[in-house]
Amino acid sequence: MAISHQLKRVDFIFSNENDWEKVLSATIKKKPVDLINELISSELKGRGGAGFPTGLKWKLASEAKAEAKYIICNADEGEPGTFKDREILSKVPYKVLTAMAVCGYITGAKEGFIYLRGEYKFLEPELNKAIDEFQYYCKEIKFEFSINIFMGSGAYICGEETALMESMEGKRGEPRNKPPFPTQHGYRNMPTVINNVETLVHTFTIFKYGAKKFYDLGVQYSRGTKLFSVSGDTPKPGIYELELGMSLQDFVYEFGDGDTKAVQVGGASGFLVPRKKFKDAAIGFKGKLTGISLPTGGSMMLFNSSRSMYNVLDNYLEFFREESCGQCTPCRVGCQQLLLGIKAVKRGEKPASYLDKLMRLTETMQLTAKCGLGQSVANSFSSIVENFQEEMIY
Amino acid sequence: MNPIKSLIKDMADKHGRRRESLLPIMLAVVEREKYLSEYSMIEIARQVDIPASEVYGTATFYSFIETKPTGQYIIRICKTITCAMKGKNQVLFAIQDMLKIKLGETTPDKRFSLLETNCLGWCHKAPAMMINNDVYTDLTPEKVRDILSAYMKINEQKLN
Numbered sequence: 001m002a003i004s005h006q007l008k009r010v011d012f013i014f015s016n017e018n019d020w021e022k023v024l025s026a027t028i029k030k031k032p033v034d035l036i037n038e039l040i041s042s043e044l045k046g047r048g049g050a051g052f053p054t055g056l057k058w059k060l061a062s063e064a065k066a067e068a069k070y071i072i073c074n075a076d077e078g079e080p081g082t083f084k085d086r087e088i089l090s091k092v093p094y095k096v097l098t099a100m101a102v103c104g105y106i107t108g109a110k111e112g113f114i115y116l117r118g119e120y121k122f123l124e125p126e127l128n129k130a131i132d133e134f135q136y137y138c139k140e141i142k143f144e145f146s147i148n149i150f151m152g153s154g155a156y157i158c159g160e161e162t163a164l165m166e167s168m169e170g171k172r173g174e175p176r177n178k179p180p181f182p183t184q185h186g187y188r189n190m191p192t193v194i195n196n197v198e199t200l201v202h203t204f205t206i207f208k209y210g211a212k213k214f215y216d217l218g219v220q221y222s223r224g225t226k227l228f229s230v231s232g233d234t235p236k237p238g239i240y241e242l243e244l245g246m247s248l249q250d251f252v253y254e255f256g257d258g259d260t261k262a263v264q265v266g267g268a269s270g271f272l273v274p275r276k277k278f279k280d281a282a283i284g285f286k287g288k289l290t291g292i293s294l295p296t297g298g299s300m301m302l303f304n305s306s307r308s309m310y311n312v313l314d315n316y317l318e319f320f321r322e323e324s325c326g327q328c329t330p331c332r333v334g335c336q337q338l339l340l341g342i343k344a345v346k347r348g349e350k351p352a353s354y355l356d357k358l359m360r361l362t363e364t365m366q367l368t369a370k371c372g373l374g375q376s377v378a379n380s381f382s383s384i385v386e387n388f389q390e391e392m393i394y
Numbered sequence: 395m396n397p398i399k400s401l402i403k404d405m406a407d408k409h410g411r412r413r414e415s416l417l418p419i420m421l422a423v424v425e426r427e428k429y430l431s432e433y434s435m436i437e438i439a440r441q442v443d444i445p446a447s448e449v450y451g452t453a454t455f456y457s458f459i460e461t462k463p464t465g466q467y468i469i470r471i472c473k474t475i476t477c478a479m480k481g482k483n484q485v486l487f488a489i490q491d492m493l494k495i496k497l498g499e500t501t502p503d504k505r506f507s508l509l510e511t512n513c514l515g516w517c518h519k520a521p522a523m524m525i526n527n528d529v530y531t532d533l534t535p536e537k538v539r540d541i542l543s544a545y546m547k548i549n550e551q552k553l554n
Contacts, residue, residue, distance in 0.1 A: 080474045083515040118458040119514045121527045151421055154458030156512060170416030172455040188414075231476045231517035238518050268475070301476060301517070315475045319512055325455070 007254050008243040010217065010225045012205045013088065013095075013198070019208075020094040024101060025141050027207045032062060032106040039203060042211035043223040048074060048159070048196035049266060049297030050372070051285045054203065057193060060183040061107040064191035069109035071100050072187060072194040076117045076164060078156040079267035080319060081299030084227040085197040086120055087239050092201065093130040099200035101138065101145045102207060103193055111146050113187075115164050118153040156323035160371050161186075161194045163325065174327040175371035198227055198298070219245030222284030226298055232264075233257050233304040248273055248281040251300070259304040262387070267299035268316040269376035272309075274387040309388040310346060316380050317342065324373060331374025334365040338381060345393060352393045355385055399437055401426060406441040416442055420453055428468060428507075428526075429460035457511065465500045465507035467545055470524045474513035477521040481534070485521050486510075488535035492542055506545075 027035065040055030061069060073096060077085040089096065100112040116123065131147050138145055150168050152158050158167045162176035165187045186192025195203075202224060206214050214224045222244040231237045234255045252260050262274045265283065271294055273281050281292040303312065317339040326332045341358045344350040362378035369375045385392055395403075405422045409415035419442070423434045430453050439446035453459045460468070471477075471486055490496060493506050500507040516522035519531035523538075530541055 077515055078513060080513040081476060081517050082513075083517060086515055117515075118456075119511075119524065119529075122529060151418070153417065153421060153424075153456035154511065155456050167417065168414065170413040170452065172452055174455075229517065231520065232479065264475075303479075307479065311478075312475055315473075315478055319474060322457075323512060 007246050007250055008217075010241050010243060012225055013201050013227060013241050014091055017092040017094045020098045020204075021137055023204065023208050024098045024137070024143075027098075027102050028105045028143060035102070035106050035207065036062065038211045039206060042206045042214045043221075044199065044202050044206065044214065045222075045285055046196055047198035047202065047226060047297070049079070049269075049295060051295050054195065054199055057183060057195070058103060058106055060181075061109075061191050061193045064184055066191050068111070068188070068190045069104075069107050070187045070190060070192045071103045071107070071109045071112035072161075072164070072168075072192060073100055073112065073114040073197055073200055074159065074161065074164060074194055075120065075197050076115050076152050076159040077120075077197070078117060078159050078323075079269065079297050079299055080316075081229055081231055081264065081267045081301045082297055083229045083231075084239050084298050086123065088197050088201055088227075089114075089116075089120070089123055089127060093127055094134065095201045095204040096197055097131065097134045097147060099195075099204045099207075100147060101134075101143065102203065103195070103200070104145045105143070107191070107193055109191075109193070110144055112148075113168065114147065114149045115158070115168065116149050116151055117158075118151060121151060124149060124151070155325075156319075157325045157371075157373055160373065163371070164194065165192065172325070174325045175373075177370065196297075217243050219282075219284060221286070222293075226283075226296075228296075228298045228300050230255050230300045230302070232300075232302040233260065233307070234302045244284045246283055247279065248283065248294075249278040251283070252278055252302070255300070256302060257304055259306075260302050261305045261307065262303045262309065264299070264301040264303070264312070264380070265294045266296040266379075267301075268319050268380055269373070270294070270296060270299065271379050272312075272383040272387065277387075309384055309391045310342070313342060313381065313384045313392070314339070317377075320373065320377050328368075328370040328374060330365045330368040331370070331377070334361055334369070334374065335377060337361060338377065342392060352389075355389065355392060359385060398423065398427065398431075398434055402434065402437045402441055406438075411442050413442065413444060416444075416449065416452055417456075420449075420459055424459055428466065429462060429464045431461075431463070435461075460507075463500070463504075465505050467505060467525050468507045468509060470509050470511040470514075472512070472514045472516070472520070472522045473510040474517075476517040477514075480520040482521040484535050485523070485533045485538050488538050489542065492539055506542075 044054045045051040157163045158173040163173040167173040182192045321335040324331045362381045366378040405419040409418045435449045439449045516531045521533045522531045
């Protein structure tokens with residue numbers, strides 16, 4: 001059997017940003033309709049993890065009629081194992097700012113915000129300097145668009161787009177019901193485009209080189225490249241830009257320490273893939289990929305055989321229990337009960353069959369929780385319990 | 395005027411007396427005092443003209459806004475999976491041993507508070523911690539002792 005063992009390294013995101021002024025002034029001379037079509041034809045999907053088509057989002061916002069519109073850059077990167085957005089904001093901030101301004105031009109928004117997580121406050125001074133220079137240039141070319149930083153303060157749930165808007169409005173960061181979606185009723189109840197930091201940088205690439213260069217990378221339904229945050233039991237932890245659609249087997253061959261037992265794809269809210277399923281798993285959005293396809297915000301955590309999967313799950317559940325906003329019952333009580341449940345099974349106070357009951361609880365959470373946090377607890381829980389049942393019990 | 399009262403007034407002037415300004419104002423107070431006292435919450439409520447219970451409700455939602463007095467330096471050590479795997483506990487023991495406090499406590503001289511936090515986004519350089527807004531990565535018990543000694547020296551210099 002031929003195994004390629006090849007990951008295609010790409011360098012778009014962190015490459016030269018010094019031409020941002022040229023890109024900005026050239027892009028805002030084109031028609032908004034053409035730019036949206038360019039973006040749609042690139043098939044870029046949101047890089048925060050959910051994978052909503054970016055072109056469509058911008059189109060919806062541009063068609064909405066309102067007295068004001070807003071652009072938000074979501075830099076509330078809180079998913080365990082993700083650290084790419086920090087690197088982007090510290091290395092190529094101008095790409096992010098340019099993309100926000102172009103988005104403002106396309107949708108008709110005049111104001112943009114960067115919602116920066118409290119843990120990244122140290123980035124604020126440098127980022128403000130970049131914003132000042134950016135604003136200065138905007139004035140020079142008579143282009144009206146303001147950008148401000150809004151500081152978060154240590155709440156994972158604020159990475160959820162509607163919770164983030166609640167937070168910006170000075171409230172508890174509790175997610176709203178969807179629909180209506182932010183492109184209709186977002187920040188201050190106005191049409192709002194909210195994108196992940198990395199998504200914005202990809203739009204910069206697309207506006208600079210055209211959609212084709214982006215589209216040619218990746219596989220069907222998962223076009224382009226993605227930043228991966230690699231951590232855990234690996235000899236080379238760090239941030240890597242790779243083509244989408246790679247097989248997990250190839251990934252482990254490149255980044256594993258030779259003893260990789262499982263990989264958590266997509267952070268605590270993602271899936272755990274055990275060794276025997278590496279070759280069937282591919283990284284990308286659902287579609288033509290054979291076997292399991294795993295969408296991800298880019299978090300790749302490797303575990304070798306010295307790690308107890310019980311400890312991993314325990315750690316995730318504690319994380320969810322603390323970060324659940326407490327608004328809806330399935331998530332608030334569900335996370336608490338899951339954690340109590342696996343502890344009870346581990347201590348022998350509950351029979352092994354109790355795990356099945358807990359699995360049904362996660363199904364209920366998936367169906368009834370209000371937002372992605374409660375819904376996605378089932379992902380890691382079921383994939384760990386199914387594949388490592390013995391470790392949960394003994 | 396009380397310095398915190400005037401800070402809150404300045405911040406309300408700067409950000410506007412709207413609900414949207416609540417978080418920036420609270421964070422400015424936390425930056426100064428390290429925590430949000432009942433006095434500050436009532437004063438913010440007065441300035442923004444919303445019920446004090448709303449200020450309290452919002453403040454307690456955010457894990458970086460403390461509502462109990464803390465030390466001058468808040469140590470937040472990451473406890474999420476990668477840091478936990480890469481020896482966070484040994485680092486934590488070293489800190490506890492050096493400062494003679496447990497998690498959630500503040501040193502008697504009100505210099506250091508020790509807390510755990512969720513993923514700081516430094517998994518590739520685990521374990522990591524923050525002291526106020528500064529990040530320290532690739533920690534070992536030895537390294538963390540050096541870092542804390544440096545902080546203690548700052549304090550001594552200030553006292554002299």
